[in-house]
Amino acid sequence: MFEEASEVLENMLKWSVPLSLVLFLVLVCPLRAEAAHEFSVYRMQQYDLQGQTYGSRNAILNTEARTVDAEVLSRRCVMVRLADFSYEKYQKALRQSAGAVVIILPQNMSTMPQDIVQQFMELEPELLATETIVPVYFALEDEELLSIYTQTQISSSSQGSSSAAEVLLHTATANGFQMVTSGAQSKAVSDWAITSLEGRLTGAGGEDLPTIVLVAHYDSFGVAPWLSYGADSNGSGVAVLLELARLFSRLYSYKRTHAGYNLLFFLSGGGKFNYQGTKRWLEDNLDHTDSSLLQDNVAFVLCLDTLGNSDNLHLHVSKPPKEGSPQHALLRELETVAAHQHPDLKFSMVHKKINLADDTLAWEHERFGIRRLPAFTLSHLESHRSPARHSIMDMRSVSSLEGLSRNTKVIAEALARVIYNLTEKVIAVLRSHQQVQEDQLASLVDWLTAQPRAAQLLDKDSSIVNTLEYYLSRYLKDVKRHLVRADKRDPEFVFYDQLKQTMNAYRVKPAIFDLLLAVCIASYLGVLYLAVQNFGLLYGFLRRVTAPRVKQH
Amino acid sequence: MTLFHFGNCFSLAYFPYFITYKCSGLSEYNAFWRCVQAGATYLFVQLCKMLFLATFFPTWEGGAGVYDFVGEFMKATVDLADLLGLHLVMSRNAGKGEYKIMVAAMGWATAELIMSRCIPLWVGARGIEFDWKYIQMSFDSNISLVHYIAMAAVVWMFTRYDLPKSFRLPVTILLGLCVYKGFLMELFVHVFLLGSWTALLVKAVLTGAISLCSLFLFVTLVHSN
Helix, strand or coil, X not given: CHHHHHHHHHHHHHHHHHHHHXXXXXXXXXXXXXXXXXXXXXXXXXXXXXXXXXXXXXXXXXXXXXXXXXXXXXXXXXXXXXXXXXXXXXXXXXXXXXXXXEEEECCCHHHCCXXXXXXXXXXXXXXXXXXXXXXXXXXXXXXXXXHHHHHHHHHHHCCCCCCHHHHHHHHHHCCEEEEEECCCCCCECCCCEEEEEEEEECCCCCCCCCEEEEEEECCECCCCHHHCCCHHHHHHHHHXXXXXXXXXXXXXXXXXXXXXXXXXXXXXXXXXXXXXXXXXXXXXXXXXXXXXXXXXXXXXXXXXXXXXXXXXXXXXXXXXXXXXXXXXXXXXXXXXXXXXXXXXXXXXXXXXXXXXXXXCCCCCHHHHHHCCCCEEEEECCCCCCXXXXXXXXXXXXXXXXXXXXXXXXXXXXXXXXXXXCCCCCCCCCCCHHHCCXXXXXXXXHHHHCXXXXXXXXXXXXXXXXXXXXXXXXXXXXXXXXXXXXXXXXXXXXXXXXXXXXXXXXXXXXXXXXXXXXXXXXXXXXXXXXXXXXXXXXXXXXXXXXHHHHHHHC | CHHHHHHHHXXXXXXXXXXXXXXXXXXXXXXXXXXXXXXXXXHHHHHHHHHHHHHHCCCCCCCCCCCCHHHHHHHHHCCHHHHHHHHHHHHHCCCCHHHHHHHHHHHHHHHHHHHHHHHHHHHHHCCCCXXXXXXXXXXXXXXXXXXXHHHHHHHHHHCCCCCCHHHHHHHHHHHHHHHHXXXXXXXXXXXXXCCHHHHHHHHHHHHHHHHHHHHHHHHHHHCCC
C-alpha cells in the first residue's frame, strides 16, 4: 500500500513542478501592451466648499468605449463630442450608471459656433451642481482620437439591429476600444496653502493718511481645473491691477506727484471658492494684528473683477455711497470720465444687498462689506451669476484688448482725480508719459492665459505666484505673502487630486472572436493533418510522373 | 480572453510541427535528440552570422524611405551560412536521405520557432491590445517549416556525388532562391507596396513553388537509380 501511495505522490510531484511553473509564469508576468492611442485627459472639478461636496467623485477607469447613441451604457465609457453634447444625454449616461464620460473638445475652440459655446457655458454650473460618482473627463481632440470616436460610433449604432450572420461578420472585422486610465483613486489633498500677495505704496505727509485698497483675485474656475484659463475672469482684473500698480508707483516716485493717500494692492487667491484668501486676510489684519492699514482710515476698497472686452461697466455696491464720502467721489469721477472722455462706454451703478443666507458671496467687495469697510466691485458683467465667470470657454481670443485698455484708462483717470483732488478739471489728468501702456497689458494677459490658474493647481511654489510676487516687488514696497490653510477640524475648502491623467485606448476584439478563431484554426489543423497523412499520395504521383522518363533511358 | 488568443496563436504555430514530427515516422527512429542537436547547430550558426554582420556591415544612414538594395543583398548573402549549417547537420547523421533531410529540417525549424516566435507571442498576444500580426506570425512559422524542408532537400541533393549533370543547374537555382527568398520578399513588399496579408500569400506561393520543384527533383534523383 505504501508503495502505491509513494508512486502516486511521485507522479503528482512529477507533474506539479512544470504545472506550477507555468502557473507562476502566467500569474506573475506583467502585461504591458502598447496602446492604440495614448492621450491626456482632464478630470472634472472635485472639491468641498463649506461642507458641501461638488463635482465628480471617482477617478479610475477601465471600461469599453461607447458613444451616446448606444443602447446599453452601463459600465461603459461614454464618449461625446462637444458639438453633440447636451444635458439630456449626460443625464441619460448617468442614469444608466455609465462607467465614465469623456467629452471631446476641439483643439481650437474658436472653430466652434458661438451658440454651442454659449450653451456649454450655461451647462457648466449644472454639471458641477449634480454630485456624481461617475468620473467625467475632458480631452482635446486630435486625429487619432477622432478616428477612435468614429469607429466606436459605427459599432455602437449598429448594435441590436442586425441578424446573427451580420453580427458574426461584424465581430471579425470591427474594432472595440478599451479605455484605461493610469493613476490612483482621487483623494483629498492635505494641507493645501492658498497664497495671496499684498504690497503698498505709502502716501506723502505723515501719519494717519487715508488708505485706498485695490483688490483682484488671480485664480480662475471652470468645469475642469486644468482647462480653466480665465482670460476675462479674472485675468483682466489682475492685468488692470498690475498696470495700476506700475502707474501709481511711477507717480509716487516723484515728489510733486506724491499724493496723500496710502495705496494697498492685494492679489487674493481662492477667489472663486468664496474668496477664501480675502476672508482670511481680513481676519488676520483686523482681528489678530495690532496695527494695520486696514484698521485705520480706509477710504474705500475697489475690487476688480472681469473687465474685458465690453462696452459696459458696472459698479456693484452693497450700499449706495453717501454724499461727501470718498466712495461717492470715486463714483462721481467714474461717471464723469466715462461721459466726457469715453462716450462709447456705458457706466452704471448696480445696488445689491449682501445676502448672508446664500451659499457663496456674490462679489469680492461683500467680504469687505461684512467687516464694515466701504467697498465696491467694478465689472463689465451685470450679474454675479453670469456663466462667463466660471467657464473653461473663457480663453484668450484673438481679438484686441481695446476694451480692457479703455477700462484701465477710465479707472486710472478716476482714481487719479480722487487721489489728487482734481475733481474740478474736465480734461484728462494723466498725461502721455503717465498713460496706461497697452502692450504691457497685452503681454500680461498673454502670460496669465498661457497656463491654467485654477486654485487647486497653484500652490505656494508655483511659478505664477512667484512671478506675481516678483512683479509686485518691482513697483511696490513691503510685498508680503499671505497663506490660507483650511482648518483641520472643520475645513472651509477641500481639494482633491488626480485632476490630470493619461488615458490609453486599446484595440480589443470581442470574446466571440477568439472562439471563432479557435474553430478556424482547429479546422485548418485538421486539414493539415489529413494532408500530411496522405503525403504519400503526392509522392507516389510524382514518382509515377518521373518513372516513364527513367524507363526511356 | 487574451490568454485564449495566445493559445490560438501558439497552437497555430506549433501543431503543424508536432503533426509533421509524428506522421513522418521520425518518432519511430528515436530522432528526438538528433533534432535537438540540429537545433543547437542552428543557434551556433545564427550567432556566427550575427557577429559577422555586426562586424563587417556598417549601419546605413541613408534616407528613411529609400530601400538599400545593395546592402540588403549583401546581408542576404550571409545567409549562405545557413546552407553550410544544414550540410553540417546532415553529414553527421547516418541514414537514408529522407531521414537526414527530415531530422535536419525539423530540428532547424523548431529551433527557429522557439527562438524567434515564442517570446513575441508571449509578450504581445497576451496583452489587451489586439493585432493581426500575431496570427500572421504563426502562419509564417508554418511556411518556414516547408521552406526549411525544401532547403534541406536541395542541400542534400547538391552534395550528392551521383547527381546527374543536367540537374546541377536547377539545383543551384533552387539553392539560390532559397537563400535569397527573404530578400526577394522584402523587395516585392517594397516595390509593390503589398499589405501584410498579401505578402503572406505571396510568400506561401513562393515557398510552395520552391518545395514542389525540389520534391520533383528529389523524386527523380532517388528513383532514377
